[in-house]
Amino acid sequence: MPDAVEVEDVTRVFEPRKKKDERVVALDEVSLTIPEGEIHGLLGPNGAGKTTLVKILSTVLLPTSGRARVCGHDVVEETKAVRPLIGIVFGGERGLYWRLTGRQNLEYWGALYRLPPAAVRERTRTLLERVGLADRADQRVEQYSRGMKQRLHLARGLIGDAKVLFLDEPTTGMDPIAGREFRTLIGELKGEGRTILLATHDMVEAETVCDRVTLIDRGKIIATESPRSLGHVISRFQRVDVEGAPEPVLGRIAALEGVSAVTRTEDGGARIEVSEEGATAEVLRRLVDAGVTSVRTSLPSLEEVYVQLIGERGLEV
Amino acid sequence: MRGFLAGFGLELRIVRAAPDALMPLLTAPLFALVFLAIVRQSGRADLEADALLAPVLMTLWWVALQHAGHLITGDRWQALLEPVIATPTSLATILLGRIAALMGLGLLSFGEVLIVGKLVFGVGVPFEHPVEMALTLLATAFATAGTAIAFAAVFVMTRNAYTFTNSLSFPLYLLGGVFVPVAFLPGWIQPVSSGVFMSWSADLLRATVKRDGIGDFWSRLAMIVALGAASFLLGRLILFHVLARMRAKGELATV
Ligand SMILES: Nc1ncnc2c1ncn2[C@@H]1O[C@H](COP(=O)(O)OP(=O)(O)O)[C@@H](O)[C@H]1O
Ligand SMILES: [Mg+2]
Numbered sequence: 196m197p198d199a200v201e202v203e204d205v206t207r208v209f210e211p212r213k214k215k216d217e218r219v220v221a222l223d224e225v226s227l228t229i230p231e232g233e234i235h236g237l238l239g240p241n242g243a244g245k246t247t248l249v250k251i252l253s254t255v256l257l258p259t260s261g262r263a264r265v266c267g268h269d270v271v272e273e274t275k276a277v278r279p280l281i282g283i284v285f286g287g288e289r290g291l292y293w294r295l296t297g298r299q300n301l302e303y304w305g306a307l308y309r310l311p312p313a314a315v316r317e318r319t320r321t322l323l324e325r326v327g328l329a330d331r332a333d334q335r336v337e338q339y340s341r342g343m344k345q346r347l348h349l350a351r352g353l354i355g356d357a358k359v360l361f362l363d364e365p366t367t368g369m370d371p372i373a374g375r376e377f378r379t380l381i382g383e384l385k386g387e388g389r390t391i392l393l394a395t396h397d398m399v400e401a402e403t404v405c406d407r408v409t410l411i412d413r414g415k416i417i418a419t420e421s422p423r424s425l426g427h428v429i430s431r432f433q434r435v436d437v438e439g440a441p442e443p444v445l446g447r448i449a450a451l452e453g454v455s456a457v458t459r460t461e462d463g464g465a466r467i468e469v470s471e472e473g474a475t476a477e478v479l480r481r482l483v484d485a486g487v488t489s490v491r492t493s494l495p496s497l498e499e500v501y502v503q504l505i506g507e508r509g510l511e512v
Numbered sequence: 513m514r515g516f517l518a519g520f521g522l523e524l525r526i527v528r529a530a531p532d533a534l535m536p537l538l539t540a541p542l543f544a545l546v547f548l549a550i551v552r553q554s555g556r557a558d559l560e561a562d563a564l565l566a567p568v569l570m571t572l573w574w575v576a577l578q579h580a581g582h583l584i585t586g587d588r589w590q591a592l593l594e595p596v597i598a599t600p601t602s603l604a605t606i607l608l609g610r611i612a613a614l615m616g617l618g619l620l621s622f623g624e625v626l627i628v629g630k631l632v633f634g635v636g637v638p639f640e641h642p643v644e645m646a647l648t649l650l651a652t653a654f655a656t657a658g659t660a661i662a663f664a665a666v667f668v669m670t671r672n673a674y675t676f677t678n679s680l681s682f683p684l685y686l687l688g689g690v691f692v693p694v695a696f697l698p699g700w701i702q703p704v705s706s707g708v709f710m711s712w713s714a715d716l717l718r719a720t721v722k723r724d725g726i727g728d729f730w731s732r733l734a735m736i737v738a739l740g741a742a743s744f745l746l747g748r749l750i751l752f753h754v755l756a757r758m759r760a761k762g763e764l765a766t767v
Contacts, residue, residue, distance in 0.1 A: 209762055250762075255594040257760045279600045289591035292522075294529040306518030307599040307606070335529070355599070 197267030199359050199390035200229040200252060205261035207247050207414075221247040223414040224261065229392060231358075234385050236405035236422070237394040244414040245394035246285075249361045252392070253283045265359055279308070282357030286364030288344045290351075293337040297328050297347050300336060301354055308355035315354075322350040327376065341368035349380070360384065363394045378404050433475045435467040436460075437482060438489035448481055464489075515601035519609025527617060536574040540621035541628040543567040547691060548633050560635045561721040564625045566691035568649070569714055571621040572656045573684060577677045580611045581663030584751075588668060594764045603755065604661070604748055611660045615653040622649065638721050644729055645720035651733055652713040655740025659709070661747030665754045689714045709739035 207222040221244045229235045237245050250256035252263055254274045262269065268276040291300050298319055305315035323332045326346040336344060345368055352360055366374050381404045384391060395401055401408045402422040410417040445465055449457040453474025458466050469475045475492065482490055527533045547563035584607070587593045597603060629635040639645065667673035686692065687701070688710030694702055705711040712735050719726045726732075758764045 247762075250594065250765075253594075253598045255597050255759060255764050256762050275600070278598060281598065283595060283598055285591065285595065287591070290595055292526065292590070292592070295522075295525055299525050303518055303522050304595075304599070306514055306521075307596065307601040309514055309600055351595070 196231065197264065198228050199231045199233070199266055200227065200235075200392060201262075201264045202227040202248070202252070203262045205248070205251060205258045205263055207244070207251065207256070208259045220414050222251075222258070225411070225414070225416055227409055227416065227419065229390060231390050232385065232388055233406045234381060234391045234393065234404055236401035236408035237392060237411060238396065238398065238401045238408050239411035240396055242413075243396075243411045245396075245411060246363055247414075248411075249283070249285075249363045249392065249394050253281055253361050254278060279355070280358045282352040282355050282360045284348050284352035284360070284362045284365045286345070286348075286367045288341055288368070291336050291344060291347060294335060296333045296335055297323065297339070297343075297350075298332040300347060301350055304351050305354045310354075318354055318356075322353055325353075325380070326350045327373075342370055342373050345369050346373065349377070353384075358389060360389055360391045361394075362391060364396070365393070366395070366397065366400060374400070433469045433492055435469065435475065435478055435482070436464060436491045436493070437467065437487055438462075438464040440465055440482060440487045441485060444481065444485040444487070448478055451477060451481075454478065515605035516609035516612070518601070519606035519611075520613045521609075522606075523610040523613035527613070533575070533579050533614065534617065536571040536578075536618065537621055537624060539574075540567040540571045541624050543570060544625040544628050545632060548629065548635060552633070560629075560633075561637050562691065562718050564629045564635065564637050565717050565721065566714075567625055568619070568622045569652065569688070569690040569710060569717070570685055572615065572618045572653060573688065573690070573710065574681060575614050575618040576611075576656045576660035577663060577681050577684070580614050580657070580660035581667050581677060582673065583607060583610055584664045584668040585673060588764065589766055591765055597755070597759075597764060604751055607661060607664060607751075608657070611657045611664075614660075615657050618656075619649065619653060638723075640723055641720040641726060641729075644726055644733075645717065647733060648713060648716045648720060648736070651736040651740065652710070652717070655709040655713070655736055655743060658740045658742075658744030658747055662743050662750055663747075665747060665751035668758075669754055684708075684710075687711070693718070707739070709736050709743070712736050712739065 203226055205222055205225045206220070209219040209221055211218055225244070225248060237248065239245055247256065251258050252265060252270055254270050254277050257271060262271075264270065265277045266280050268280075270277050292303070295303075301319040301322060302315050305318055306312070310318065320329075323329045326349055328343060328346055328350070331339065331343065336347065339347065345365065349365055352362065366377050369377060378400075381391065381393070393401070393405060405422060407419060408422050409419040445457055448454055448467060451474065453469055453471030454467060455470040456468040458468075460466060467478055469478060479490065479492070544564050544567045547566055548560060551557070551559040551563045584593065584603070587596060596606065626637060629637065667677075670676065686697070687705050688708050689697070689705060690710060693715060694705040694711045697705065712732060716726070716729070716732045716736065755764075
């Protein structure tokens with residue numbers, strides 16, 4: 196059985212439209228495989244290339260080079276085979292007919308997935324319930340809150356009964372409770388055997404719902420791992436928590452090559468952050484030499500890795 | 513077929529929710545009154561029926577140019593084009609359904625002018641050749657729909673399509689001979705008009721309300737259908753290329 200999503204060396208370049216614009220390499224030889232049934236996070240800051248990859252996989256954008264397949268079908272050549280298999284949810288409020296009701300919107304999209312009319316009505320009803328819009332179904336979308344529009348988007352992505360779902364920042368604008376419900380929904384979808392590619396810049400979201408996460412920045416993949424083991428992959432980003440270390444020792448450690456930060460904690464301890472392989476050993480040696488024995492090393496959380504790799508940029512929305 | 517019906521239903525629902533597409537149904541009776549007043553003033557009672565028919569053709573043209581022509585652009589601006597294209601149904605099929613709905617609504621103007629002519633001026637449309645008339649109207653709606661697809665595909669690439677269509681609708685009425693027969697236009701323009709299906713439609717439609725027999729009815733009808741089919745094929749071809757180009761350049765969405 197082919198993998199649900201296979202991306203091989205995909206590059207996408209946007210040529211400038213105006214003279215003064217620059218050429219943008221949105222994806223730079225990206226490769227990625229998502230087995231069937233996996234929930235895969237695509238995590239990266241704004242402009243990383245997430246949406247570009249989602250668009251290529253959903254057949255609405257061509258790669259400049261490289262190949263991509265969904266359930267074994269090429270997304271450039273075999274669009275007829277790919278389209279019935281996929282559902283897409285683009286973030287934001289646009290992408291719906293605002294003057295129609297939620298139900299009317301869904302019925303239209305259902306018909307485009309070639310369901311018979313009775314099935315369209317039935318699926319629409321179930322989905323509206325599933326995303327919690329049943330009691331607002333017959334109101335115009337323009338009267339929906341941002342979060343409600345997002346939920347309608349989600350329902351739209353599901354109406355074709357897709358095997359593979361591409362969700363691009365699906366929770367932007369949702370309140371925290373809706374966000375939690377969203378995670379439950381993702382769990383249910385996984386239970387139904389669907390494969391999901393979830394593009395997000397929200398680390399907590401990636402960490403809580405994804406089986407594996409791909410970190411992407413400036414069009415390049417940095418790592419693909421389970422959220423927990425991402426920390427291991429990037430083991431050079433270790434941190435050392437110490438208690439009772441004398442100030443001069445900490446000062447000398449801070450000056451070491453490969454030590455990215457030394458911060459004092461409120462209880463009088465300190466956290467030493469290391470960003471180069473081998474530096475941890477040197478830090479530990481110096482601490483032990485200075486007679487400091489209350490030392491603990493640990494791996495950073497996904498969030499910290501993200502910040503280390505991508506920088507504070509990643510936290511801007 | 514399902515895609516066609518989905519488009520048809522969608523457009524009816526959109527129009528019901530936001531009836532601005534029906535603007536020309538407000539102006540058609542007004543144009544009928546203006547034209548009737550003109551022919552009255554010049555003492556040409558023989559042209560009264562023509563004065564009533566012209567607004568019907570104008571309405572179809574207007575709907576094609578101002579509304580159907582901007583359907584793809586509208587979807588694109590609302591970020592609907594990409595999701596539509598990612599579904600298994602082809603955009604051309606959906607578009608056809610949407611345009612068919614608009615043409616159907618445009619044909620309602622026929623009923624309007626009948627009522628207005630009767631109520632205000634006591635003038636009716638003489639149904640001398642009713643079957644031929646119905647066929648001509650249908651063929652015209654078909655050809656207009658074909659042209660509208662071509663418009664829609666071209667306009668989505670054109671930044672100032674609205675300005676263009678606003679200024680172009682009147683010259684096109686003239687060129688299409690909707691009220692003044694093309695025969696009265698300057699000689700050099702006549703060959704251009706004969707390539708416009710609307711001029712054939714207008715002439716034939718006027719012939720169906722005259723007592724005299726209609727010369728060459730079937731071949732003239734065939735000409736409308738043929739010109740319509742040609743716009744249709746051309747429209748699909750343009751649409752195909754425009755979509756392929758936008759997919760390559762990343763222009764199916766506006767940022
Ligand atoms: N249609 C387009 N035309 C030109 N540049 C684009 C287009 N789409 C995206 N880009 C550029 O490609 C880069 C990646 O964008 P995107 O894939 O939207 O990132 P993300 O979704 O991770 O925020 C950005 O620099 C963006 O400006
Ligand atoms: Mg994005």
